[in-house]
Amino acid sequence: MAGYTDTKQEHQRRLRRIEGQIRGLQRMVEDDKYCIDILTQVSAANSALQSFAIALLEEHMAHCVAEATRKGGAEAQAKVKEAADAIARLVRS
């Protein structure tokens, strides 16, 4: 798929940044940093994870769901249902 490698590298960059945030949280706990500052960093990591999820979901809708809906039928319906369930899990996590 054209451009796929770029997207994959962008995803990895995001995930490495999030891994860095989690390691930053470990250092903050280790150094007895103030709770509220740790919570602010947790919110930042959560937002970064959600942004990664939204980017992935957009890609998934543009490719997998779009392909399934072009074919139509039960497969299309199943793909849309599967995406909606994934969104519901995200919204609630």
Next chain:
Amino acid sequence: MAGYTDTKQEHQRRLRRIEGQIRGLQRMVEDDKYCIDILTQVSAANSALQSFAIALLEEHMAHCVAEATRKGGAEAQAKVKEAADAIARLVRS
């Protein structure tokens, strides 16, 4: 669209139930109910609103987004982007 009227009635039923939950919250505040019980009811109303949104989104993907992706091109991309942005707003609200 076949079945559309049923879906619309189901949406209205959900929204009337949520309206009832909001009025229930007004009575709880009026009657000085315990904060934690009010918060539990807020969580229930929020979940109900999110479920309504997911149902609407599933329908939107199955119809509008699917139709746009069948045609392809810039319109398809725009519809997918628009849906992803709506999901991002939901996740963050």
Next chain:
Amino acid sequence: MAGYTDTKQEHQRRLRRIEGQIRGLQRMVEDDKYCIDILTQVSAANSALQSFAIALLEEHMAHCVAEATRKGGAEAQAKVKEAADAIARLVRS
């Protein structure tokens, strides 16, 4: 409690505004408004509900939790646990 009546009126104002948003959603569904516009309104209602919950929680911490922690002991611990559980439900709803 000084100022309590004002707070109660402010809560009721917020809840009436949210009730108005839910009725607005019913009209949007009735008039077959565009899905994405309905979802934007759902996000707004969700945010308003969350803001109401945070205001209530702040009050609860400033009064009930503070009073319990002044007394200390098992009652204090129970109040803090109860508030943390309510926050967990909010975060996940």
Next chain:
Amino acid sequence: MAGYTDTKQEHQRRLRRIEGQIRGLQRMVEDDKYCIDILTQVSAANSALQSFAIALLEEHMAHCVAEATRKGGAEAQAKVKEAADAIARLVRS
């Protein structure tokens, strides 16, 4: 503070588990795993981060906020406001 070391170790255990989930996500992206499976793992990491935050917040309310409210006055109010703001950021992240 009695028991503090245990709590700190428990926090570090949670954060290392979350770091493992993030590295798992990197492998899933690397191996071109199915989007929906990656999203499920994102939701799990998000929930784990939220649970860590709630545990931290409970501790913060039981110690820092409780201590401030025992003293009372402007400091108490400021601590409660600070905690409420942190909760608002969490709910929205």
